[in-house]
Amino acid sequence: MKQKEITIRYNEYTSKELSTLQSNLIKQSVKAQESSHSPYSNFRVGAAILLDSGEIILGSNQENAAYPSGLCAERVAIYTCGSNHPTKIIKLIAISASSSQFDINEVLAPCGACRQSMLEFEHKQKADIKVLLKGADGQVVEFNSIKDLLPIPFNCDELQNVS
Numbered sequence: 001m002k003q004k005e006i007t008i009r010y011n012e013y014t015s016k017e018l019s020t021l022q023s024n025l026i027k028q029s030v031k032a033q034e035s036s037h038s039p040y041s042n043f044r045v046g047a048a049i050l051l052d053s054g055e056i057i058l059g060s061n062q063e064n065a066a067y068p069s070g071l072c073a074e075r076v077a078i079y080t081c082g083s084n085h086p087t088k089i090i091k092l093i094a095i096s097a098s099s100s101q102f103d104i105n106e107v108l109a110p111c112g113a114c115r116q117s118m119l120e121f122e123h124k125q126k127a128d129i130k131v132l133l134k135g136a137d138g139q140v141v142e143f144n145s146i147k148d149l150l151p152i153p154f155n156c157d158e159l160q161n162v163s
């Protein structure tokens with residue numbers, strides 16, 4: 001038996017340490033929360049994606065009375081990119097959350113399904129996507145790649161060769 005280890009490096013910034021670009025994208029993710037449809041959870045999530053063209057694409061969580069029919073903010077935003085900007089490279093995604101009912105004291109870490117969905121885009125565009133997660137007190141956590149959020153992923157290249 002061999003014991004193996006995976007190390008993930010990520011950056012933590014105070015609000016003062018953020019670049020203008022990072023700070024702007026975080027602000028856009030907060031703006032995206034305005035269109036959240038979340039009457040069931042009262043948990044508003046916003047995602048802002050920066051494309052290589054400089055365009056910023058927003059998405060927010062969209063809930064449904066039939067709960068599983070809803071969709072997370074990250075997937076709303078990234079599928080909007082896939083649908084409307086299929087040839088553009090996704091550089092960065094900023095994610096934030098808020099609630100009128102309770103305090104959110106930790107960064108919003110994307111759910112597993114969103115990580116898998118975002119990984120597909122990284123694979124498709126053959127370039128890493130950075131992730132910025134907004135925490136309390138202006139603190140922001142940055143991951144350099146979706147792979148860092150989903151180590152040992154399901155990623156079957158052979159599926160593409162099935163005819």
Ligand code: THU
Nearest residue numbers: 041043045061063072073110111
């Ligand atoms: N949600 C997101 O939008 N993104 C995540 O990564 C986690 C959860 C949404 C789904 C649902 O509308 C609400 O947050 C509560 O789970």
